[in-house]
Amino acid sequence: MRINWDYIKLMALLLVIFGLFAFSNERSKKRAVTGINVEFVGDQNLYITEAMVNKLLIQKYGSLTNMPKEKLVLNTMEEVIETNKMVKNAQVYLTVNGELTSKIVQRRPIGRIEGSTKFYLDDEGKRMPLSMSHSARVPIITGKITGKSLEDVYEILKYINDDNFLRKNVIGIHVEDEENYQLKFRMENFVVNLGGIDNLEEKFKNFKAFYIKADKDSTLDDFAIVSLEFNNQVVCTKI
Incomplete structure (x- = not known):
């Protein structure tokens, strides 16, 4: 019987890719927050401060440092920040380094x-x-x-x-x-x-x-x- 090496190579490659994806996905789930960063977009006249933003999140979630990524609900965090009447829009995301970043547009x-x-x-x-x-x-x-x-x-x-x-x-x-x-x-x-x-x-x-x-x-x-x-x-x- 003739062995189809091309087919075997393709299956092996797919298994490797699947394994790497599964490993990366599992590692991503275990990633925790290493720090918190607040960025204000546009006008630098701060009607709300970084400390105020952090306080809003801490009051809702407690300490965020070392919190696993899988427990973060970024959309809800954005809504929490937007409850402040000085905030027009908020975008929250986790960087590859595990830094929880909030980008905030203030009302003008x-x-x-x-x-x-x-x-x-x-x-x-x-x-x-x-x-x-x-x-x-x-x-x-x-x-x-x-x-x-x-x-x-x-x-x-x-x-x-x-x-x-x-x-x-x-x-x-x-x-x-x-x-x-x-x-x-x-x-x-x-x-x-x-x-x-x-x-x-x-x-x-x-x-x-x-x-x-x-x-x-x-x-x-x-x-x-x-x-x-x-x-x-x-x-x-x-x-």
């Missing part, structure tokens, strides 16, 4: 509400609590804060945040009522009456044209009020 505040209750407004228009770890340098919102005015303020903040000049210079928004918003600038004494949130692009375009000319003429200090309420006009009131 774009305005701070100073009303009967104090909180941040984040870049998705949601309420975000103040942090004991870091105070964000964002416009302060004052005045008659209501549900509708808060929605309008978010639209104004989004526009400000997307404009380099406005983002650097606007330090406050005051709500007179739901159709009248005032802006306070970092270096100027005048206030800007924005009116409502209609035609924001046109209003700010006109304002920046006025600002450039007044700055060139050295007359910015002459004004107490700059109004953008009227169609395609900038109306100024002198001191």
Whole structure:
């Protein structure tokens, strides 16, 4: 009988591969956590600290060091971290060296509400609590804060945040009522009456044209009020 050596070699190779896979799989199951690492993605202003993240996990699971890999439920760990209101998204994984790593994206505040209750407004228009770890340098919102005015303020903040000049210079928004918003600038004494949130692009375009000319003429200090309420006009009131 003729022996098919090619077939035997193939079967032997498959057995070796299967054995290596089984060995690797068994070794992987026995791998334990050797350390914990927390990484913050993007903005380095820490509204939640590494210690806070570790505390959340320890409260839920106890000490994680030396915990076998098979006992880790990574999806649940992510959900635990995301219960913190400063966290937008969390990803937890175990490295080949056994380090349990949490990659965290924080929520990003774009305005701070100073009303009967104090909180941040984040870049998705949601309420975000103040942090004991870091105070964000964002416009302060004052005045008659209501549900509708808060929605309008978010639209104004989004526009400000997307404009380099406005983002650097606007330090406050005051709500007179739901159709009248005032802006306070970092270096100027005048206030800007924005009116409502209609035609924001046109209003700010006109304002920046006025600002450039007044700055060139050295007359910015002459004004107490700059109004953008009227169609395609900038109306100024002198001191």
